[in-house]
Amino acid sequence: MAGIIEEGRARIYFAEPAKISKSMGVFYNPAMKQNRDLTVLLLDSAGKASKPKMQIADPLAGTGIRSIRLLLELGKSKIRSISINDNSKAAAAAIRRKLKINKIRIGSGKGGGKIRISAKDANIFLLESTGFDYIDIDPFGSPARFLDAAAQRIARGGILAVTATDTAALAGSSPSACMRKYWAKPLRNMFMHETGLRILIRRVQLAGMQYEKALIPIFSYKGQYYLRAFFRCEKGRIKSAQIYKSHGFIIYCPKCLQSEAALELISKTCNSCGIRADYAGPLWLGKLADASIVAAMLGKSPEEHRQLLSAIRKESAIGRQWFYNVNSVCRKYGIRSPPPINELLKSLRNSRFIAARTHFDWAAVRTDASISEIVRTIKKGYRVGKAGSLPTSLGR
Numbered sequence: 001m002a003g004i005i006e007e008g009r010a011r012i013y014f015a016e017p018a019k020i021s022k023s024m025g026v027f028y029n030p031a032m033k034q035n036r037d038l039t040v041l042l043l044d045s046a047g048k049a050s051k052p053k054m055q056i057a058d059p060l061a062g063t064g065i066r067s068i069r070l071l072l073e074l075g076k077s078k079i080r081s082i083s084i085n086d087n088s089k090a091a092a093a094a095i096r097r098k099l100k101i102n103k104i105r106i107g108s109g110k111g112g113g114k115i116r117i118s119a120k121d122a123n124i125f126l127l128e129s130t131g132f133d134y135i136d137i138d139p140f141g142s143p144a145r146f147l148d149a150a151a152q153r154i155a156r157g158g159i160l161a162v163t164a165t166d167t168a169a170l171a172g173s174s175p176s177a178c179m180r181k182y183w184a185k186p187l188r189n190m191f192m193h194e195t196g197l198r199i200l201i202r203r204v205q206l207a208g209m210q211y212e213k214a215l216i217p218i219f220s221y222k223g224q225y226y227l228r229a230f231f232r233c234e235k236g237r238i239k240s241a242q243i244y245k246s247h248g249f250i251i252y253c254p255k256c257l258q259s260e261a262a263l264e265l266i267s268k269t270c271n272s273c274g275i276r277a278d279y280a281g282p283l284w285l286g287k288l289a290d291a292s293i294v295a296a297m298l299g300k301s302p303e304e305h306r307q308l309l310s311a312i313r314k315e316s317a318i319g320r321q322w323f324y325n326v327n328s329v330c331r332k333y334g335i336r337s338p339p340p341i342n343e344l345l346k347s348l349r350n351s352r353f354i355a356a357r358t359h360f361d362w363a364a365v366r367t368d369a370s371i372s373e374i375v376r377t378i379k380k381g382y383r384v385g386k387a388g389s390l391p392t393s394l395g396r
């Protein structure tokens with residue numbers, strides 16, 4: 001299939017490849033539409049968290065679709081300039097073609113300010129610049145090698161966005177790759193993607209701290225094939241030190257599924273069953289999103305992203321850095337048919353716990369209840385109901 005298609009307000013020439021891979025060079029990837037949609041939405045909703053007129057950098061721009069969407073969808077009032085860069089020789093031509101199809105003239109900048117196109121290595125492009133209010137690091141694979149230059153060139157009050165598609169490393173399939181690129185130990189379990197996102201966040205923050213920049217997560221999430229985090233940059237030694245104080249570990253017991261957050265790795269013994277537990281980290285233990293920004297995004301979001309944003313908003317109010325996949329819990333504790341998630345949530349709330357779904361896993365709950373309290377709540381529902389089935393209101 002080939003032809004002109006639309007993404008957001010942009011028009012793109014698209015020829016469907018047999019298989020998307022790194023070796024293809026510059027191409028339009030429809031699977032990353034969600035990533036771009038949420039970028040536009042975040043910059044449109046960040047309010048005081050972003051500068052009124054931004055100098056934008058797209059250092060790994062590919063075909064330039066992201067920048068074109070920002071130009072068309074954020075509009076003149078938000079953009080002072082936009083610098084579109086990609087080191088592939090084919091990219092500059094593809095970007096110019098795309099600007100033309102979308103009737104954007106370089107220089108005049110319909111829908112935006114000054115537009116610059118370059119074909120440098122992303123690090124050189126960033127380091128040769130005087131800095132930006134928004135930098136979007138969107139590579140294939142790991143963003144690690146672009147973080148130092150991005151941290152140097154993000155302005156005070158600016159927003160840094162980072163995508164990682166090497167989820168296998170971050171989520172623990174390849175612990176050695178995670179140690180090398182992200183300087184932390186991952187953990188392959190039911191909440192491995194959240195652990196991966198927290199490891200990624202800390203790694204970006206370490207890059208910022210060197211330059212006395214505190215990179216505070218304002219919105220971060222797991223997409224279908226990637227992890228993504230947006231940070232607001234604040235400057236100062238004290239603020240940077242505060243970031244460091246929220247770096248720690250998650251101790252996880254594979255036997256009873258109990259988890260705990262710890263600032264230091266003093267004891268690795270499970271408090272509940274006494275065995276030697278496993279751990280992940282160091283990682284970011286703080287909030288993954290700023291609830292007011294997510295609420296603003298939700299207010300402007302099209303239907304297709306509302307479920308995700310609504311889940312992120314609700315779960316961001318629960319101060320736990322992990323969640324429980326209900327099927328895994330039931331399997332572990334010999335409970336034959338897992339309860340419907342909504343029933344379990346209701347039941348936990350009736351027992352005065354806070355509980356919500358999580359966007360990381362639609363078959364999971366995030367709650368301040370411990371594993372034994374969750375199991376007790378599920379079993380209580382069983383006793384009340386008939387054998388093999390669950391009552392409609394669990395645990396009441």
Ligand SMILES: C[S@@+](CC[C@H](N)C(=O)[O-])C[C@H]1O[C@@H](n2cnc3c(N)ncnc32)[C@H](O)[C@@H]1O
Nearest residue numbers: 026060061062066086087088121122138139140
């Ligand atoms: C995932 S694609 C970018 C997709 C694009 N941001 C979008 O939203 O559609 C990554 C791009 O980075 C470019 N790239 C890879 N290494 C680079 C480097 N060292 N400097 C600049 N660009 C690089 C590749 O040519 C590729 O186009």
Ligand SMILES: [Zn+2]
Nearest residue numbers: 253256270273
């Ligand atoms: Zn245990």
